[in-house]
Amino acid sequence: MQKKLIPEWISVGVLSERTGVSISALHFYERKGLIKSQRNVSNHRQYPKHVIRIVSLIQVAQRTGFSLEDILLELQELPNHTRITLEDWEALGIRWQGELDRKIVQLTELRDMMSDCIGCGCLSLERCKLLNPYDELGKRGAGPQRLTG
Ligand code: FES
Structure with a gap:
């Protein structure tokens, strides 16, 4: 079975599908500063594919009892907090x-x-x-x- 390549930039729908996190939750994460998107020429949000890892990390951290504020602080401590x-x-x-x-x-x-x-x-x-x-x-x-x- 051939592995499906993920494009460098993905829509919020694809991010939601890949992570199992609802679109509204992803928008919430973005408002909280946990993830960042850019607008494409059609003015739609697009996320770099490495945001999948960040969203996955947020899910793991929340399951272990960390608040979004704690997670944001941790992400900001990383040398390049947009990539893990x-x-x-x-x-x-x-x-x-x-x-x-x-x-x-x-x-x-x-x-x-x-x-x-x-x-x-x-x-x-x-x-x-x-x-x-x-x-x-x-x-x-x-x-x-x-x-x-
Ligand atoms: S010791 Fe009485 S309620 Fe806690």
Whole structure:
């Protein structure tokens, strides 16, 4: 079976077909600055074919819990953030693995704290580790403290 060559520039429809990402999501990625297109003579968006890799990377990163903002920051860190090389992918993988390990530790702690709350429902700032982990609010000083911010 002959491998079908991808042209250097592809339409949003082809990009959607190749990646399985909806056209509206691709436009959203573009508005967020994650991918870039150019207009052809007919004023249609065209993407360089290497954008397929970027969209694939976005999908992988989102599945592992990274936000689009995080992904954009990572892409901007790459030497040439419009193209992803094997070395870039390896470096990203190492960074993301560290971040995932950190999240796993946090979630495990959260799960363990939650076991104290099951069947309790007190939501006490003094007692509930889920609501006020490590008495973070107490460290901010006496009196009422905000839960976020
Ligand atoms: S709800 Fe009571 S300890 Fe968390």
